[in-house]
Amino acid sequence: MPHQPLGLWIIGVKGGVATTVLTGLAALGRGAIPSTGLVTELDPFTRLDLVPCGDIVVGGHDIRPGRLGEEARRMWVESRAIDPELIAASEPFFAVVEKRIRPGTVVAAGDAIRTLAEPTIAAAVETPRAAVARIRSDIEAFARAENVRHVVVVNLASTEPPAAGAIPVAFGDVEPLLDDPDACPLPASSLYALAAIEAGASYVNFTPSTGATPPAMQSLAEDHGTAHAGCDGKTGETLLKSVLAPMFAARHLEVMSWVGHNIFGNMDGKVLDDPRNKAAKVRSKDHLLAEILGYPPQTHVSIEYIRSLGDWKTAWDHVHFRGFLGTPMTFQFVWQGCDSILAAPLVIDLVRLVDRARRAGERGAIGWLGCFFKSPLGVTEQDFSKQFTALEAWARAHAER
């Protein structure tokens, strides 16, 4: 592997997941924590010559006011989720990253997100085209300044509403619309993705926002030879659905209904309290059941913002199924996971693996990363075990002895 660091550019760098990524990179860099939670620290991934966690240089965009470490401290004070000593020891790392933060854009980001923005950012008027150019230039300046060999852009910003209108299938039909904020069909997340593609960076969409998902964006990514992956990190309730639903299918047990009720209280939850933003998330959490089972059970997914829970995403799932002789039975689970703690190592994994895939010559949507996502691009498999088998197979094929 070349002896230059890798650049990681985070959209939403001040958020909870991003701050946890930073705390983790700082702690891993100084050897202060074990590798728990990092898939890439398991065999065979350790034999892939991945970039060391200490060789990742971070910058990013954000629209929020406030200093970088604030969200990390909130992870302790409100959620008791990160040891305060770890946070204190990461302060120098935060200070360095803080200097690399550039203002994001609220163009086409929706009202819920706009209200979170720093006043000067919320007030900025620019065309989508100008926003893309500005974002691209920020990424390129970062790459130059830090002398990184490559940049991976990761979207960790709060979920935006689903795109309002249809996005033309050919990018050639989208491009001319970039000058008019009212006509442009691309939401903010896709403008960031566009800037990343144009800057020659890889791109990972860890959120359910549109990003590089539309066909127009995917073909553009292929034309530019961009490796990318998404969408929507599979960290908790949906991970469990993708693990458990195959069991019901394999045992020929008929799932009559599957209800999932999610409660949590972090910034993400606040944004999802807007029904438009929530719609994108619920859709992303729900579709896989019918895909795995082969028939559509009655499903219900709810997500509620409960302030006191902070980063603790608690999910109650109730599965009502029918067995032999028509007898109805019940399975319930309660997942009490810390959202950012579960997401952050997967972000680091994805950065390392997308970089490695690119070095191996992969371009376009990387389907064998499907196990990381609720709505994987480039692959239809939703069964977690099969997704993980595919990931391992790629790794074994590229691993050193």
Next chain:
Amino acid sequence: MPHQPLGLWIIGVKGGVATTVLTGLAALGRGAIPSTGLVTELDPFTRLDLVPCGDIVVGGHDIRPGRLGEEARRMWVESRAIDPELIAASEPFFAVVEKRIRPGTVVAAGDAIRTLAEPTIAAAVETPRAAVARIRSDIEAFARAENVRHVVVVNLASTEPPAAGAIPVAFGDVEPLLDDPDACPLPASSLYALAAIEAGASYVNFTPSTGATPPAMQSLAEDHGTAHAGCDGKTGETLLKSVLAPMFAARHLEVMSWVGHNIFGNMDGKVLDDPRNKAAKVRSKDHLLAEILGYPPQTHVSIEYIRSLGDWKTAWDHVHFRGFLGTPMTFQFVWQGCDSILAAPLVIDLVRLVDRARRAGERGAIGWLGCFFKSPLGVTEQDFSKQFTALEAWARAHAER
């Protein structure tokens, strides 16, 4: 496939699982129920030319007093687990099977089981060798009388205590001990298995009892060309462990402790209330976690007999795990499954698949049936998804287009 029926000989034919098997076979035979719960009615297994469920003729041994249909009615009255109309419609089927029931043996079955036995059976004195000869002769007489092309013997009897002493590795060293009840190291379940092997039948051990598990028995089975499978049907809590533990491993989440608390109230539960019988069951439910995770978390499995629950096996599992940055998190599930309803279709699946394997020339322990068992013979894999993939692979290789 030859045009003769297949014989199914059940050890413990009056029990809850057996009665549910009979109710199911009766209902399937007259087309009264859908195939829910039967793995073998899923593709690709439907293309394997398996014996039709209506072509299975049943007989068996039991030590208990009482008529065959009683346990089925108890499944309705005490557990509301089987529709009383289904039971009523199965009475003619029960009546036919009832005539084929022969008295089992309590030789080496342990105290808890002996107290359940009909007085004349409990009082019978015979050497292990005589018991084997009698059982074998019952099976052979059944095969002749019903003109079946082959017999599959399935052990569904209540769990016996773990074998007290060591069983010699070579069957030649076991054989001479069969004359002396006090010296014979084989428990009752192995005497039945021995009789099945000698009768040329296939053998399935759906319980954690010893059966054909000891090396001496396994090599004997190979010498006789017997196809067999076991042990201990994986129907509920352990099934979930084998589905969920791989997820924790794949995500590099450290399982610190896994507690499983099981409560139920059927006859099986009553037998397990004897600590010696329970020991065998707990061992069978517990070992797979360390095997899947690669390290031993603190585990605890308890099984309690709670009369009011009848056949409803309720399990609460509490998984305490550590993620990134050392943050502890929790996953809990509650499984409310009807034990016999979950087990019965798997028994039918195993009978059909073991028969098919034998027709395909397989002999000895059939490892690709591992997904059906808590402690599979002939294979070490404990990850349910990988076990099921192996089952599908065999089926695809032998399926018709």
Next chain:
Amino acid sequence: MPHQPLGLWIIGVKGGVATTVLTGLAALGRGAIPSTGLVTELDPFTRLDLVPCGDIVVGGHDIRPGRLGEEARRMWVESRAIDPELIAASEPFFAVVEKRIRPGTVVAAGDAIRTLAEPTIAAAVETPRAAVARIRSDIEAFARAENVRHVVVVNLASTEPPAAGAIPVAFGDVEPLLDDPDACPLPASSLYALAAIEAGASYVNFTPSTGATPPAMQSLAEDHGTAHAGCDGKTGETLLKSVLAPMFAARHLEVMSWVGHNIFGNMDGKVLDDPRNKAAKVRSKDHLLAEILGYPPQTHVSIEYIRSLGDWKTAWDHVHFRGFLGTPMTFQFVWQGCDSILAAPLVIDLVRLVDRARRAGERGAIGWLGCFFKSPLGVTEQDFSKQFTALEAWARAHAER
């Protein structure tokens, strides 16, 4: 007690709760079941000279098509909630009641309920005044025909939407509006209550619908000397809130949030699937927490219609609370109750107790029946234990030795 039977007139007599009441009265009348679930069969209530369950004669209104026993059979087939033998044995009882059923009214009942109505009932055009007169005349005809000494009218109909506009405080201002369906502020449930009051019957509102709750109706009831009670039977999740919240208060534990998620699949659930009808229910389930705790925690109540659950109302409640030194802790419960089975005996209890209260000279809203209701009239206490103590105190004061 006079030697005439008591009349019970049920609004919504074909529904699940009503059918369970009928099945229960039939079974109690022939001594086929123990008194489990009936509060009035506990001491000291057994010493109150209450009407025997076998001396209650039933009739009622409904708007739905279909025969009376259908919902009872659905309680078995869809929910396995009532033993089919009990239902079969109740058929003669159903047949007698069936002849006494009269068509209800859909005036001011809302769209969700109108779509359930039998076509001829849905199409009927009548003014509110005419509806009241017709209902009253039905009740009076029933009383005469069955020669009952008194009638208790109980509202068990599906929840209607909250009243749209304000209802004048004086009944004199309401009365003139009864001729104009568009101007009349009373919803259907209040028209039934009005008819009951005018007919000299007692009135129990077991639903969250408006009924006799408005001040105009309450003062009318007092003027007519009508004993009445309501609203909204406290059968499951809310009962638990009223039992558990006082514990948190007494231990000075700060409830930060209380989330309740309810799923079920009976007709009631279908009606609640209309957001307007659901609003009334959620309000009724939620307000008591702040009243008991003395401060408003963040609360969330959701109710979802999950068809497969039938009459099984499953509730998951998650309570997040803070203890000494500010440490956050969690309490969760899962209630798997059969809605009609829980409600029906309370309906019988209320009929017996309201009749007894009237015989003791009580008029207006009977506050000491508060333990039966989510939103009790005539009393502010919401702590279940204190409500029950009040009920016992009244009973002790009126009980025979």
Next chain:
Amino acid sequence: MPHQPLGLWIIGVKGGVATTVLTGLAALGRGAIPSTGLVTELDPFTRLDLVPCGDIVVGGHDIRPGRLGEEARRMWVESRAIDPELIAASEPFFAVVEKRIRPGTVVAAGDAIRTLAEPTIAAAVETPRAAVARIRSDIEAFARAENVRHVVVVNLASTEPPAAGAIPVAFGDVEPLLDDPDACPLPASSLYALAAIEAGASYVNFTPSTGATPPAMQSLAEDHGTAHAGCDGKTGETLLKSVLAPMFAARHLEVMSWVGHNIFGNMDGKVLDDPRNKAAKVRSKDHLLAEILGYPPQTHVSIEYIRSLGDWKTAWDHVHFRGFLGTPMTFQFVWQGCDSILAAPLVIDLVRLVDRARRAGERGAIGWLGCFFKSPLGVTEQDFSKQFTALEAWARAHAER
């Protein structure tokens, strides 16, 4: 109230509950925390002229090695249960108390506890009489040195096994046996209680150990005019039983079985891992159900030591009950409480209330403190709500306007 401080002498002063009491008293003394969790800070208790928390001077006995603050830091490091800043700020308070700690006794404490003891303490040989004299003298020296107006002795030591033999009913028959360790029927906890009584102190037994429970001890306490209270603080699962069981009784729902499964990992749990010590605890947690319900349901209580849980006592309770028409239903709860956090404020409450009761002239077992205990002395009521009503009634009768 006299202007001298109150002395609090803790048996087991280095344990988790004691350390949390100390952290709390330190924080309350400097106004650093709100009064959450303290019953005595609710009205009407605030009008009782109770000793201010800042006027309580602490000392105590312990047998363990290690410094006082260690267990507090473990509450943070292992359990994330106490904010590390609170602990750091309490260090000066700990240092003062540390100097007042005297070695406890292992005479008659059982093997599990003896293995925890500091070697010099474990090796000490003394007769029961000598131990009592030494303990009494320590308490009296503390009272003199700190110039306190009265001492309340609280037993917070780990649970000892149930007393092996019968304890004579008259103290006069016990007294002569104090010279012979082998003949003396009093366990260690009763020796401490005896010393407290002889020293003129009040006594609170917050554990299920024997303490002042035997009739011989109770009559001795009355003879000495000692106010005392116990046994076994009601902090979690049992508290909920005493809140929920009355609801089932009041609704005439038949509890068929009640299973409680408790897991936790603190020192207390380690001691309870010894089956002899566990027996005392299980007995204390189980008996109240039959007392409240009026009939004995099948019950099961298990307590397991799961190291990773630290101080987080997690309880799963499964209640299987029967309602109207014989329909079985289910209620389950999961309690995730921090044991020491729940217990500590109740200890402070008891110290304040016992002191106040004594000032009001109360002697012997104080029954109106029953709501604090699993096995209350001096009262038979087990319904929490009624117990709390009794507590409030006493307070109202003694409160200032």
